[in-house]
Amino acid sequence: MHIEIDEIAKTFGTTAALHPVSLSLPSGALVALLGPSGSGKTTLLRILGGLEFPTSGRVLFDGQDATGLSVQERRAGFVFQSYALFRHMTVFDNIAYGLNARPRASRPNKVEVARRVTRLLDLIQLPDIGARYPSQLSGGQRQRVALARALAIEPRMLLLDEPFGALDAKVRKELRQGLRDIHDETGLTTVFVTHDQDEAMELADLVVVMSGSQSGGRIEQIGKPQDIRSKPASAFVREFIAA
Amino acid sequence: MQAATFNPTQTSLVPRLLIGLAVALTLLIVVAPLVYIFARAFGEGWRVYAENLLNPATLHAVWLTTITALIVVPVNIAFGISAAWVVARFRFPGRSLLVTAIEIPFSISPIIAGICYLLLYGRQGLLGPWLADNDLQVMFALPGIVLVTMFVTAPFVAREVLPLMQAQGSDQEQAAVTLGASGWQVFRRVTLPNIKWALLYGAVLCTARAVGEFGGVSVVSGNIRGQTNTLPLHVELLFNDLNATGAFAAASVLTLLALVALVAKTVLEARKAR
Numbered sequence: 442m443h444i445e446i447d448e449i450a451k452t453f454g455t456t457a458a459l460h461p462v463s464l465s466l467p468s469g470a471l472v473a474l475l476g477p478s479g480s481g482k483t484t485l486l487r488i489l490g491g492l493e494f495p496t497s498g499r500v501l502f503d504g505q506d507a508t509g510l511s512v513q514e515r516r517a518g519f520v521f522q523s524y525a526l527f528r529h530m531t532v533f534d535n536i537a538y539g540l541n542a543r544p545r546a547s548r549p550n551k552v553e554v555a556r557r558v559t560r561l562l563d564l565i566q567l568p569d570i571g572a573r574y575p576s577q578l579s580g581g582q583r584q585r586v587a588l589a590r591a592l593a594i595e596p597r598m599l600l601l602d603e604p605f606g607a608l609d610a611k612v613r614k615e616l617r618q619g620l621r622d623i624h625d626e627t628g629l630t631t632v633f634v635t636h637d638q639d640e641a642m643e644l645a646d647l648v649v650v651m652s653g654s655q656s657g658g659r660i661e662q663i664g665k666p667q668d669i670r671s672k673p674a675s676a677f678v679r680e681f682i683a684a
Numbered sequence: 685m686q687a688a689t690f691n692p693t694q695t696s697l698v699p700r701l702l703i704g705l706a707v708a709l710t711l712l713i714v715v716a717p718l719v720y721i722f723a724r725a726f727g728e729g730w731r732v733y734a735e736n737l738l739n740p741a742t743l744h745a746v747w748l749t750t751i752t753a754l755i756v757v758p759v760n761i762a763f764g765i766s767a768a769w770v771v772a773r774f775r776f777p778g779r780s781l782l783v784t785a786i787e788i789p790f791s792i793s794p795i796i797a798g799i800c801y802l803l804l805y806g807r808q809g810l811l812g813p814w815l816a817d818n819d820l821q822v823m824f825a826l827p828g829i830v831l832v833t834m835f836v837t838a839p840f841v842a843r844e845v846l847p848l849m850q851a852q853g854s855d856q857e858q859a860a861v862t863l864g865a866s867g868w869q870v871f872r873r874v875t876l877p878n879i880k881w882a883l884l885y886g887a888v889l890c891t892a893r894a895v896g897e898f899g900g901v902s903v904v905s906g907n908i909r910g911q912t913n914t915l916p917l918h919v920e921l922l923f924n925d926l927n928a929t930g931a932f933a934a935a936s937v938l939t940l941l942a943l944v945a946l947v948a949k950t951v952l953e954a955r956k957a958r
Contacts, residue, residue, distance in 0.1 A: 490862060491862075492858055492861075492862070512861045512862055513861060513864045513865070513866070515862075516864070517862060518862070519858075519859065519862040521855050521858070521859055523853075523855050525855035525856045525858065525859035526856075526859075527856055527859075527860075527873075527874055527877075528856070528878065529877040529878060538860065538863050538865070538873075539863030539864050539865075542860070542863060542864050542865040542866070542869050542873075543864060587859075590859075590863065591862070591863075593863075594863055594864055
């Protein structure tokens with residue numbers, strides 16, 4: 442799905458989080474929102490997912506105005522930085538949650554739910570953990586379960602907030618490839634937030650470099666990783682990717 | 685290794701003394717009076733005990749206390765969850781004031797609550813004439829008893845649930861809505877299971893307090909035997925009648941309820957800690 446961000450601004454009370462930003466994300470792209478903390482990247486991601494609403498500006502999905510759509514109507518697969526797995530449910534029930542929450546008319550039957558959950562567990566390469574509880578999983582496993590849960594609702598896009606933030610270096614590297622593979626297999630437009638330039642450069646097709654200021658976060662440069670490396674658009678970008 | 689530096693005679697003597705003291709005090713102050721209640725209640729045999737319990741006024745008091753608890757506890761659960769949810773999930777002016785307000789009943793003597801309600805709803809009170817005109821009896825009747833008990837027990841559920849909700853944050857709830865869940869589905873399948881044990885724990889404490897409330901209720905009930913006497917009030921009445929066995933029989937019912945609540949509380953505490 443093509444995502445168009447048109448002059449989106451956001452203020453929380455008196456604090457400016459996003460200076461008006463505009464951005465066009467081609468369908469099927471794997472996009473990194475890269476920037477230091479306070480650059481508004483997470484706010485932008487949450488606006489896409491419908492968890493925050495912009496103070497001004499529009500969001501368009503495939504050319505249709507989606508600004509006022511509720512979070513449920515967006516059908517965005519969202520992976521939280523904390524993963525936010527349901528502690529009291531098994532991995533199976535976590536992944537099945539979105540399917541079981543559907544209205545009766547469109548809810549798949551039990552057999553179909555089980556089939557889909559099994560397929561997702563295969564996709565994240567953890568076929569045997571359905572009966573476990575989140576507390577029994579490693580950090581990397583939790584992240585993949587959160588990904589499977591987000592994919593279960595057959596989302597129109599995939600949004601990930603610092604998906605590798607809480608993991609150690611070795612697991613990070615493995616899961617980067619895992620996300621790339623899942624993205625390629627599903628073909629979903631995928632946006633992830635990171636403050637790690639290596640991660641953004643290595644993984645993304647398109648990198649959006651953001652910076653923070655008193656007047657809110659703004660976009661410094663949008664481009665392919667190699668273009669950002671070879672032709673940084675501003676002193677900020679040059680310094681940030683060199684760090 | 686700090687333990688190695690302890691003097692062995694000291695480590696065995698001091699803890700033993702303290703443990704002995706704690707056990708002795710608990711027996712003397714807590715257990716002995718409880719045992720005495722049952723000893724006195726059964727002192728003249730089973731038959732007298734049963735007769736005293738089956739006395740219509742005593743049965744009515746048990747019934748009134750049960751009804752009061754059955755109304756108060758569910759209302760309190762609903763109030764506690766809503767209050768905790770509002771405070772944990774939203775930032776608004778006066779938020780900390782609301783937290784303080786919820787705790788007021790803990791710091792105020794229940795008898796003051798009773799008097800406040802009397803001044804508000806009583807015949808000479810602020811709303812008294814209006815209530816009288818509309819033929820509504822609040823004071824010296826069930827509504828008054830329920831209102832005061834609600835006031836006294838208001839903080840119990842909220843206080844248990846709030847810290848848990850604050851610690852857990854709203855990530856899981858947000859995740860549920862991104863998965864398409866409606867508000868009710870989020871509450872039913874995510875919020876409620878996460879606070880389940882704390883909620884039950886609060887409800888047990890609330891029940892125990894509602895059943896045992898004396899001071900506030902004594903002001904608004906009017907102590908009409910067989911009509912507005914709750915169980916604790918009835919115990920006092922029997923005692924003033926010099927009917928010690930009757931008083932102790934009624935007290936034994938209250939004590940039993942309290943012990944059941946205590947066991948439930950201990951079990952829930954263990955589950956909650958998990």
